[in-house]
Amino acid sequence: MSQMVVTPLSDALGAEVTGIDAANLDDATFGRLRDALHDNIVLAVRGQALDPAAQTDFTRRFGEIQYHINSEYKMEDQPEVLILSTEIIDGKNVGIPDAGSDWHSDHSYVDRPTAYTILQSVIVPKVGGDTEWVNMVTAYETLSDEMKARIDGLIGIHSFNRTRNPRMKRPTRHQNEAEYYAEISPPDAFHPIVRTHPATGRKALYVSPRFTIGIRDMIEAEAQPLLDELFAQFANRDLVYHHNWRPGDLVMWDNRQTLHLACGGVIAPEVRRLHRTTVLGEIPF
Numbered sequence: 001m002s003q004m005v006v007t008p009l010s011d012a013l014g015a016e017v018t019g020i021d022a023a024n025l026d027d028a029t030f031g032r033l034r035d036a037l038h039d040n041i042v043l044a045v046r047g048q049a050l051d052p053a054a055q056t057d058f059t060r061r062f063g064e065i066q067y068h069i070n071s072e073y074k075m076e077d078q079p080e081v082l083i084l085s086t087e088i089i090d091g092k093n094v095g096i097p098d099a100g101s102d103w104h105s106d107h108s109y110v111d112r113p114t115a116y117t118i119l120q121s122v123i124v125p126k127v128g129g130d131t132e133w134v135n136m137v138t139a140y141e142t143l144s145d146e147m148k149a150r151i152d153g154l155i156g157i158h159s160f161n162r163t164r165n166p167r168m169k170r171p172t173r174h175q176n177e178a179e180y181y182a183e184i185s186p187p188d189a190f191h192p193i194v195r196t197h198p199a200t201g202r203k204a205l206y207v208s209p210r211f212t213i214g215i216r217d218m219i220e221a222e223a224q225p226l227l228d229e230l231f232a233q234f235a236n237r238d239l240v241y242h243h244n245w246r247p248g249d250l251v252m253w254d255n256r257q258t259l260h261l262a263c264g265g266v267i268a269p270e271v272r273r274l275h276r277t278t279v280l281g282e283i284p285f
């Protein structure tokens with residue numbers, strides 16, 4: 001048995017894990033790591049250097065790999081790994097340079113969204129490139145009883161197509177956005193606004209400014225203000241953990257209990273490169 005030590009990173013959520021080698025975990029230690037992930041929502045395992053194959057093996061211990069809908073930045077010889085990078089080589093991006101700059105839960109726009117996301121830091125810039133997470137269990141628990149009753153049983157409409165999202169005004173790097181998003185976006189997904197965690201039984205809010213574009217069976221004039229009211233909670237810094245990446249960080253989170261945000265701010269020639277793997281989750285309930 002290894003000497004795994006779990007230390008909270010903030011009052012909101014998140015814990016640091018030391019004393020383990022993620023590429024070499026016995027089953028008992030892996031089970032304790034997964035329990036710690038469910039409890040703390042985000043884990044930063046320090047001092048890891050998993051190559052793409054080892055990261056894929058580690059990810060498979062949590063369940064089935066989920067592949068990204070965009071095949072452009074999957075690693076050629078290890079397609080389970082998606083490259084997030086600001087590097088430009090021969091005039092071309094080697095990975096997604098700007099993913100996740102609005103609060104979201106990974107792949108919530110498909111019927112079976114991501115359960116866990118795992119990021120291995122590869123190149124850490126001196127400045128910028130931080131990530132934030134918000135605790136969606138606390139976000140739910142701290143709602144008024146009136147609001148809890150109001151959203152009970154409501155179903156959110158999720159879409160990858162940002163041109164259909166009234167909150168996404170900022171242009172992206174895609175030249176013809178309408179065409180790009182219409183082509184790549186899967187059909188709308190419908191998920192309960194309050195979802196229950198299959199392992200802990202805890203309830204969490206499951207909506208995001210990036211992917212939740214409406215509420216089923218509710219007119220826009222009611223749905224959008226209600227979503228705005230729910231999203232307003234992320235301004236409460238007491239619910240947020242801010243992560244400043246270190247070389248060797250292997251960070252994982254439970255998408256059923258948190259939204260995350262890439263803070264950006266990497267200035268060339270500084271580079272930020274992370275390798276991402278994702279685990280297929282259950283149909284939200």
Ligand SMILES: [Fe+2]
Nearest residue numbers: 100105106260
């Ligand atoms: Fe993400």
